Amino acid sequence: MATPRTKDIIALILLLVLCIGGGAVSGLLSPPGEWYAQLNKPDWTPPGWIFGPVWTALYAMMAIAAWLVWRKRSEKNVTLPLIIFAVQLALNFAWSPLFFGLQRPDLALIDIVLLLIAIVATIILFAPISRSAAVLLTPYLAWVSFASVLNLALWRMNL
DSSP states (O other), X not given: OOOHHHHHHHHHHXXXXXXXXXXXXXXXXXXXXXXXXXXXXXXXXXXXXXXXXXHHHHHHHHHHHHHHHHTTTTTSOOHXXXXXHHHHHHHHHHHHIIIIISOOHHHHHHHHHHHHHHHHHHHHHHTTTOHHHHHHTHHHHHHHHHHHHHHHHHHHHTO
C-alpha cells in the first residue's frame, strides 16, 4: 500500500504530465505553420521561440497549483475548485486547435475569453484552500490576458 508521501509524489507527477503533456500534444497537433506566418501581426507580437519555454513554465506552475489544492482534500472540499481547474485546462488545450488547426481566430477568441473567466474562477476558488496555489496561477492569468489581446488584434488585422 502506498504511503501518503508516495501518493503525493505520484499525484504531482501525474498533474505535471497532464498539464505539460497536454499542452505539448495540443501544440504539436496544431502547429502555427504557413497560415500563421502569413498573417498580419502587431509589432508587439512575441517571437515564436518564446512560446515553448513560457508555456512549459506556466503548465508546470498550473500542475503544482492543482497539486497544492489536491493535497488539502482531507481538510477542505476541493471538488469544485479542481473541476473548474479541469474546465480551464480543457479550454486552454482547445485554443491551439481552434486558432491554428481550424484557422479560426474568431472561435479562438471566444475560447480564450471563456478561458480567462475560468482562470479567474480557479484563482478565486483556489485562494481559500491554498494561497500559494492561487499565486502560482497569476503569471498564467497575466500571459493569457496578453494572449487574449494578441488574439483579438490578429483577428481584427486579418478580417
